[in-house]
Amino acid sequence: MSAGVTSIRTLHLSSDSERIGRSAGGRQAGPVTTTSAAGSAERTATFRDVFAVAEFRALFASFGIFLIGETVKMLALSVLVYERTGSGLLAALAYVTGFLPHALGGVFLLALADRWPPRALIVGYDLLRLAMVAVLASGLLAPGAMLGLVAVVGLFGPVSSAARAALLPEILHGDAYVLGRSLLTMASGGTQVAGFAVGGLLLGLVGPYGALWLTAATCALSALLVRLGLPVRPARARAGGTTGGRGAVRETWRVNRALLGDRRIRGLLLAQWLPGSLLVGAEGVAVPYAAGLGPGASAGVLLMAGALGMLVGDLLVGRFVAPRRRERWTPWLALLLGVPMLVFVARPALWPAAALFAVSTAGFAYQLGLARRFLDAVPEARRGQAFGLLSTGLMAVQGLAAAGAGALSEVIAPGVVMALAGAASLVCTLALWRVLSPAAAPPAAAPPAAPMR
Template sequence: MDPPATFRNVFAVAEFRVIFASFGIFMIGETVKMLALSVLVYERTGSGLLAALAYVTGFLPHALGGVFLLALADRLPARALIVGYDLLRLAVVAVLATGVLAPPLMLGLVAVVALFGPVSGAARTALLPEVLHGDAYVLGRSLLTVAAGGTQVAGFAVGGLLLGLVGPHGSLWLTAVTCGLCALLVRLGLARRPARVRSVPMPGRERRGAVRETLRVNRELLADRRIRGLLLAQWLPGSLLVGAEGVAVPYAADLGKGASAGVLLMAGAGGMLVGDLLVGRFVAPARRERWTPWLALLLGVPMLAFLARPALMPAAALFAVATAGFAYQLGLARRFLDAVPTERRGQAFGLVSTGMMAMQGLAAAGAGALSELLAPGVVMAIAGAASAAATLLLWPILTPAGRPPHPDGEPRSVGAGRADR
C-alpha cells in the first residue's frame, strides 16, 4: 500500500494545480450563472416556477448526457474536450447576457449545453490518475470534493454581491469571463494527451455512434459484478442521506420562529468538507479503506436522533457528524480506479457522477413526498435509516478484500477485472 500523500505532494504537480484552479473557477462561474439566470427570468416573467426551473434547468439534461453521451469522454482528447466545453459555455452565457432571448428560449439553450456537462466533468476526473499516482490520486479526489463545496458557497456569496452591484446581466458577462479564463488555464496548463479510445474502428469492427457506444459501455460496466458493486456503494448510502437535506426547510419551519434551514445546510456542507480533509490527509491509505464501511454507516446513524425532534443547534451538530461520513467514498477511490479498464475511465467516472445525481434527485423527491404525510423529523430519520440499511447490505463490498493495488497504480486489464467476478 502506498504511503499517505500530503497536500504539498499533490500541489507540487503543476497539472493538478491547473485542474484544481480551473475547476474552482468553473464551479463559481456556474453558481453565479444559475443564480443570475434565475433572477433574470423572474424579473422578466414574475413567475416563481420559471425562476426555480431556471435555477435547476441543468439537472435533467446533465443526467441525460450522462446516460447517452459519456463515450465522448474517452473518444476525444481530454484537453480539447474541456476547452471546447468552456468555450461553448462562454458563447451561451454571452448570448444570455445580451437579453435578446425570451425566457423559454434561454432555459432551452442552457438545457442543451448542460447535456455535455457530464462529458467534460468525466474527462476532467479521468485526468486525475494520469497526473497523480498512488495515494496522491485519492487526496486529489478529496481536494476536488472540498473545492466543489467551498466554491459553491463562494459562488452564492459572490453571486449575491454581483447581483447587487451590476445586476443579472452584468453578472452573466462576468461569468463569461470565468468561462474564458477556465479555457485558457486548461489550454496552456495541461499537456496534450491522445484519446483513450481509438478514433477509428478496429479491423472488422463497425464504428458506433456516441449514443450507441455510451449505452453499450454502460451495460458492460454494469454487467461486471465488481464494478457494479462499487458503483452501488458510491451511489446509495450518500444519496439516500440527501433525502434528509430535501426536508431541511420544513424541519426548520417546524421548529418555529428563529430556526433557519440555512444553518442545517451549512452544517451539512461543513461536515462533509471537514470529513474529506481529515480522512483524506491524516488517515493512512490502508486504514482509510478499512474504515470505509464504518464511515458509510456514520452517514445514517446520527440521523435517527431526529425522531426526538432536536433543537436547531443539536440538529446542526448531528447533520455535520452525519455528512462527515461522506469521506467513506475516499476509501473506494483506489479500488474503483483499479477495477475499471483504462480505456473506459472517462465513461466510468461519468457514470458514477450521473448515477449519484439521479439517485440524489430521487431521494430528495421521495423525502419531499413523505413530508406531506409525516413530520419532517420523522422523514429525516427514515432517510438516515435507509442510508444505514443500504450500508449494511453493501458491507461486503464496502469492506476491502485485502488485495494490494497494482504496483504502478494502473487498473488491471479488462480480462483480469472480469476474472474476479
C-alpha cells in the first residue's frame, strides 16, 4: 500500500530554482542560505507552502497523470489479452506483468538513477512508455509479444521512480519535504482509484485499443509537464567520476551492498519495509474473508476502508502533527498497524471489519516520521539508488507477504491469517523499536560516503 509512493539537496540550480526553493524554505541548492519557516524543523509545513513551489506542482501533476495512465494501461491490456486468448491466466499476467521486471530493474539498474540527469531520465521513460503503448494500441503484436514488450520496458520503471523520489528533497526542504512526500502518497491512492474508474469507463466507450491510445496521451502529457516544469540538474554521480567507470549492473550491486552494509541505513530500510508490508498479507485474503461472511459482504468495502484509513492517517499526521512530535510517535503509529488486526481472529462482521482495517492502515503514517532520518542517512550522490532500493524492497516484501497469506488461507481461516499478519507486524515493530524511536536510533557505523564512491 505504502509502496505506491515511497519516499522520494544541494545541487547547482538556476536562479529560478533558488527563488523557488526560498518559497518552500530550508537549505538552498545554490548560494542562497535564507531559511524560512516552511523549512524549519520546528514548524509544521502547510499545503500552501508546498504547492507554492512551482517544481513540486509540476512533479505532483505529472505523477498523478503517470499513475492514471499506468492503471488504465493495465486494465486495457488485461482485457485485450483475455479477448484475444480467452485465458484467465494470461489476463492475470497482463495485469501484474510489471511487478517482476520492476523488482529486477531495482536489483540491476538502480545506479542509473544517480548517473543520469533526473529530468532527462523521467522524460525519457515517459517517452519510452509512449512508444510502447503506441505499439500495443496498433494491434500488431501477438499477446505473448505484448507481455514481453511491457516486461522489458518495465525494467526501467524503478530507475525513473527513484529519480523522481530523489528529486523531492531537492525541491522541498525541512518539513515541507515530509508533507510533500505525504501528498504524493495520498495522490498515489487517489489517482489509482480514479484510474480504475476512468479505465472502466473508457473500456466501455472506446474499447481496449482506444483506452491504450488515450494512455499514450497521458504519457506525452506527463513528459511535457516534467520537461517544462523542472529545471536541468546534473547527475548526482558521474559514470566516469564517483563510479570509477563501472557498468550500471556492477555499480548497482556494489552500492546496494554498501547501503545494506551500513548499520543505520539498513535499520531504517528494515523499519520501512517490514511493519507495514507484512500487513499487506491481510489485504491479500480480504476476498476469501468477505466471501465467508455471507451474501452481501464485499471485499471492496474492506479494501476501500484500508485505502481511506491510509489517506486520512497521512493527511492528519503529515499536516497537523509537529515534526518532532511526529518522529516521537513513529513507533506507536507502527504498533497501530498490527493491533486492530488481532481482532480478526474473532471473525468480525463486514462493517466492524472495515473500521478495523481503516484504523490499522492509518498507522502507515509511521513512515513519515522516518522520512527525514532516512534522507539524512544516505549519501547525496547515492540518493536516487537509496530511494530505489527502498521501493524495490517494499515491493518484494509486500509480494511475499501477500503470497504467504494466500498460501496460509488454503489451510486455515482467512480471519486467522489476518490476525497472524497483524501479529507479525507487531513482532517486527517491537524488534525494530530502537530504530523507530528517534532518540535511540543507532549511529552509523562509519561515514557512508567513503565506501560508496
